[in-house]
Amino acid sequence: MNQQHINWVPSVCPFCGVGCGFLAGVDRGRLVALEYLIEHPVSEGALCPKGNAALDTVHHADRLLHPLKRVGDGFERISWDQALQEIAERILEIREAHGPNALAFLASAKCSNEENYLMQKWARLVGTNSVDHCARLCHASTVAGLGKTLGAGAMTNPVTDTVNADCIFVIGSNYAECHPVAARWVGDALEQGAFLMVADPRVTPTVWHADLCLQLRPGSDVALINGMMKIIVEAGLCNEEFIGSRTSGLEQLRELLQTVELSEVEEISGVPADAIEEAARHYATAEASVIMWSMGITQHITGTDNVMSLANLALITGHLGRPGAGLMPLRGQSNVQGACDMGALSNVLPGYVAVTDFERRRQIAAKWGVTELPTARGLTVVEMMNAAASGDLHSLYVMGENPIVSDPNVQHVRQGLDNIDLLVVQDIFMTETAELADYVLPAALWAEKSGSYTSTERRVQWQPTLVAPPGEALPDWQIICEMGRRTGYADCFPFASPGDILTEINTVSPAYGGITPERVQALGGLIWPCPDEDHPGTPILHQEKFGTEDGLGHITPTPYRPPAETPDEQYPLTLTTGRLVLHYNSGSMTRRTKALLSREPRLFVEISAADAAERGIEDGELVRVATCRGYTDCVARVVPTVAAGVVFMPFHFSGTNILTSDALDPTAKIPEYKVAACQIEKSPR
Amino acid sequence: MNVLYLDLNRCIYCRACEVACEREHGGVSRIFVTLLDWTEPVPVACRHCEKHPCVEACPVDAIEVTDEGAVIIHTNKCISCGLCVIACPFGVIELDKAGKIADKCDLCAHRLADGRQPACVLTCPTRCIQYGEFEEIMARARAKPGLTLVSAVGETGTVVTMPDRPAGAVQKATSGSD
Amino acid sequence: MIIGKLKEAIICLRAGRVTLRYPFEPSVVPEGFHGQPQLDIDKCTGCGACSMACPARCIEITDEADQRTMLYCLDRCSYCARCQEVCPEEAIVLSSEFELATDSVDDLRVTARFDLVRCEECGEVVGTRREIEKLAAEMPEKTGISVDQISWLQLCAECKRKRSLETARDLQAPEQ
Known part of the structure; x- marks a missing residue:
């Protein structure tokens, strides 16, 4: 290969939420090579196997090239104009016949901030809060749990800050497989003498390097953490100064912990009491401790409780708001943090403004040039599928998601999607979900459009356009803009580029205020909150006060509840x-x-x-x-x-x-x- | 003299090195990560041994030791007799899928030539694979607490440190089965 | 016209007989002639390099149980001498033999059999006994690795990788 022709462009890895960078090599309109970006602040050039293979899907032969319309069991190629017009008309018909809540929209954690912003804007202008995305299936409980206790549902410290920790408590996360580059920084911390303890039902690659392993039973997290807190409180290992000045609610926690018996915890979790004690003492007495978690904590009916009990643990020991001390929910997709920030969730508007918050909702409405936005909380991902099955939902517009593989109980999902009047899927491949759709729209992927992506550590990075989309595929932002215009909101979608959209986001979401199209293009981008153009970004949250209204961390006692399903004779x-x-x-x-x-x-x-x-x-x-x-x-x-x-x-x-x-x-x-x-x-x- | 350094204690069996090597070398990886007992990953690439059995075994002098200490196969000279495959102590030389040509790690000679480190070194998420000056690497390896230095095959070999795992990760798991 | 023809005849008659009385007397071939390949079974180690090199695919190798069979189908030979060029043991040479006409194709087939060595761990083919004995005999002197350090010759590549740490320990240079 002649390397001289290649133009090397810094890019953001399109897979997990760590936000690694690499150099994409473009030669005459094609992505031809990948090189390691050693200057990148998070990954230092490192890439996991998926990152190494990131270019393989770009020019893949299976890419969707043309808009398709269902005809019988197959699809027929139609023009963009026909596709957009027919979809817009049918959405308006359904709204006319069944009201706006018969419509639902799925945004995507694989699309840029700008695209998710447009998707939720369109949904809300059309009249429904039923816009959601797969964060509902991964870290919705983190957003809810940390929102309630700390006032901000995001990772408190950057991934690289792990290296400053003396004790690393990993629970329900297998970062060695799911976020391999995070293992770089944990490994560095371990070499400096940090103590690693991992709570997981399996011996995962993350456990291989642990000093202490707690092999708990699935769904017993709250019991284990309450047990740890009981030991900490009773041994007087709490950080009294931190509790006194920065938290509220310790008394209620004490009351709860009095009802916790370590022998019961041992029985529920399957972890021996002395191991729980060792873990508790290490966590509490270390100079700086971090907790890392992922789906093992969040994907439970007690997901929010799990997260809140971890926040309690950090609050009573004061392991927050300092280098090496924090809470690290590792997020799984390149822009799942950003899609949440942009309000692609059925209960919040951009900037985590609750849809029920009259004052701030009106402010956003005014910026969008309308007087009011829908007030009722919309349907979440799983609720959409239930509503579809029961006949209450008539239209579902899916951008870059594959619920027929990724949602739970997919036979039920299939029934729902079969039942729906209008299913539109906008994706890069003919996914299992697209095969059921009435209309399939070909979208551009990460390398074929520009936009900003927010990694797990709130780092907003810019992905420039590298190559043109194949066939007639269009960037998602262009498709949504066009849908918005054709459904009667031409004035609200005046955007000519993703940069224009980001400029509007700057005015709507305060945390993104200073993340302008010009500044975000620097290598490594900016970490929100970044309220104004001179702000350098905020790597560590909660240093002075928490994001709650009173600025205190709310200790929220959570009693143990068993999982929804427990083994029985038939399913042991x-x-x-x-x-x-x-x-x-x-x-x-x-x-x-x-x-x-x-x-x-x-x-x-x-x-x-x-x-x-x-x-x-x-x-x-x-x-x-x-x-x-x-x-x-x-x-x-x-x-x-x-x-x-x-x-x-x-x-x-x-x-x-x-x-x-x-x-x-x-x-x-x-x-x-x-x-x-x-x-x-x-x-x- | 520059050498490879494998710090086995940091390997997470992600196989990024394999995928990276495959990408650099036309679809065939020359580094292999083997998982022993489901819990012990062992990345193996050519050690570029100072006493190199493959070089001695090759009847047609297709394997050469470069000035940098890399042991390199000139594939255009290979007669596919397979003697180097048998002679290699570490199992890192294999014939290609057609059984025709022997090939192995060349330390990414094409990358070193324009000043870039080998692909496996740069991609490794955990710094398990490193590349650098022998003395410096040895100093780094000796400084690792609790690790055994298992191999430094002369000054041109690969330096390896491995963890002492008397009990193994599974035994470390405190409970669960009852 | 006629005179021209006569001149021609005279020239031809003067030259005497130019062809051989073959087959009543033997035909001597020039040096470097590519005749039938001849295998020296004592030298051959059964490595199979000739089989890979042969453009006409004359040489078939089959590994069964503990035996490697090499079948030379010389009826297909194109006399290119690639086998001779690659043979590391000089065990195959293109002879001067060219009188190959026969009623039976079997006359043009040569079979050689070799003992196989299979991997001690997994049973995968490692090579022929001759190859491994040759390496075992030569290696200590050529590489300076002592006989008792050489433990891997009876293992396949994958099993050698699994044992690589033990091997490395065995080969470890003494710490200065």
């Missing part, structure tokens, strides 16, 4: 799900990448030797995993890394979410992917 095993390092979410990108698929080609279930022997199952054998919602066939892996009674399946292949539970957390409406009662037997095939 507990199924938990998670990610693999080589794949990404519903797999529509990584399953199309040879280097990744060849290393992890098919769905499997990890089962302990004891459970396998009991069922006569051998390693590598085809088995059938069944829950009360359905069954799926896959290969058994008999491993020593799961405890007896627990089995694990990755969720990147269709099949897993046939099994998972759609029981919801009452506050955050996040489904309990992490616990389902199941049975495994030899496959009858």
Whole structure:
């Protein structure tokens, strides 16, 4: 390859939320090479296997090239004009016939801030708050739990700040597989003598490096954390000064902890009391401690409770607002933080303004040039599917999501989507969901459009356009603008470029006030809150006071509640799900990448030797995993890394979410992917 | 003299090095990460041994030791006899899929030539794979607390440190099975 | 016209006989002639380099149980001598033999059999016994690695990778 022609452009990795950078090599309109961006502040050039394969999907032969309309069982190619006009007309018809709440919109954590901003703006102008995205399925409980306790539902310290921690408590996160570059900074901390403790039902690669491992039962997190707090409070290891000056609610917590018995905690969680004690003492007495968590904490019916109890733990020990001390919910998608910030959630407007907040809602309405916006909280992802199945939802507009693979209990989702009058899917590939759609719109992917993306550490980075989209594919922002204009809101979508949209975001969302199109293009971007053009950004939150109204951290006692499903005679095993390092979410990108698929080609279930022997199952054998919602066939892996009674399946292949539970957390409406009662037997095939 | 350094204690079995190597070398990876007992990852690439059995085994002198100490196969000279594959102590030389040509890690010679480090080194998320001056690397390796230095095959070999894992990660897990 | 023809005839008659009395007397081939390949079974180690090099795919290798069979189908040979060029043992040479006509194709087929060594751990083919014995015999002197340090010759590449840490320990240079 002649390297001389190549134009190297700094880019943001399109996979997980760490926000790594790389150099994309463009030669005559094609992405031809990838090089490591050593100057990048988060990744220093490092990339996980997915990042290394990031370019493979760009010029992929499966890309959607033209707008398609359903005709019978197949699709027919139509013009953009016809597609946009017909969709706009049908949306308006449905609104006329059934009211605006018969419409729902799914935004996407893979799209830019600008696109998510437009999507929720369009939905709200059309008259509904039923706009949501997959953050509902990953960190909705973090946003709710941290919002209530600390006043800001985001990671408090940057990923690189882990290196300053003396004690790192990882619970329900397998960062070594899901956020591999985060392991760089934890590794550095360990070499400086930090203590790593990991609570996980499985022995994951994250556990390999731990000094202390708490192999808890799925769904027992609150019990474990309450047990730790009881030990801390009773041993007098609380940070009294911090509690006194910066928090409220300790008394209620004390009352709750009096009802907690360590022997019970031991029984519920399966973790020996002395290990809980060791963990509690290490966490409380370290100079600076961080807690890292992911879906293992959030995807439970007690997700919000789990997050709040972690916040309680940090508040009573004062491990917040300093370098190396904080709460780190590691987010899973390149722009899931940003999509939440932009208000692509059914309960909040941009800047986390509650839809029920009259005053601030009116302010946003005024900026958009309308007098009022819908006031009732809209439908969340899982509620949309329920409403579709029951006939209350008539139209669903999906931008870059694949609910038929990624949502829980997908047979129910399929029923819902079959039942719906109008399903529009805007995506880069013919996904499993797109196959059910009435209209499929070809979208541009990350390299074919510009925009800003907010990583897990609130770092807003700019992705410039590298190449042109294939065929007739268009950037999502252009499609939404056009839909907005054709549904009667021409004045509200005057944008000619993503930069124009970001300029409007600067005025609507205070935290993004100073993140202007000019400033954000610097390498590494800016970390919000960045209220004005001279502000350098805020890497560490809560240094002086919390984001709550009174500025105090609200200690919120949370009693233990068992998971929605517990094993019984028919389904005696507990199924938990998670990610693999080589794949990404519903797999529509990584399953199309040879280097990744060849290393992890098919769905499997990890089962302990004891459970396998009991069922006569051998390693590598085809088995059938069944829950009360359905069954799926896959290969058994008999491993020593799961405890007896627990089995694990990755969720990147269709099949897993046939099994998972759609029981919801009452506050955050996040489904309990992490616990389902199941049975495994030899496959009858 | 520059050498590779593998700090096994930091490997997370993500296989980014394999995917990166594959990308740099036309679809075939020359670094292999093996997982032992589901919990112990061992990345293996050519050690560029100072006493190099592959060079001695090759009947047609297709394998050469460069001035930088890299052991390199000139694939155009290879007769596919497979003797180097048998002779290699670490199993890092393989014939290509057609069974025709032996190939292995060349320390990314094309990258070193224009001043870039090997791809596996730069991509490694955890700094498990490093590349640098021998003395400096040895100093780094000796400074790691609680690690065993298992290999420094002369000054041109690869330096490896590994953790002492008497019990293994599974045993470290405090409970769960009952 | 006629005179021209006569002159021609005279020239031809003067030259005497130019062809050989073959097959009544032997035909001597020039040096470097590419005749039938001849295998020296004592030298051959069964490495298979010739098989890979052969453009006509004359040389078929099959590994079964503990035996490698190399079948030389010389009826397909194009006499290019690539096998001779690549053979590391000089075990295959293109001879001067060219009288190959036969009623039976089997006369043009040569079979050589070799003992195979399979991986001690997994049973994958490592190579022929001759290859491994040759390496074992030569390696200590050529590399300076002592005989008792050489433990990997009976392992396949994948199993060698799994054992790489033990091997590294065995080969470790003494710490200065």
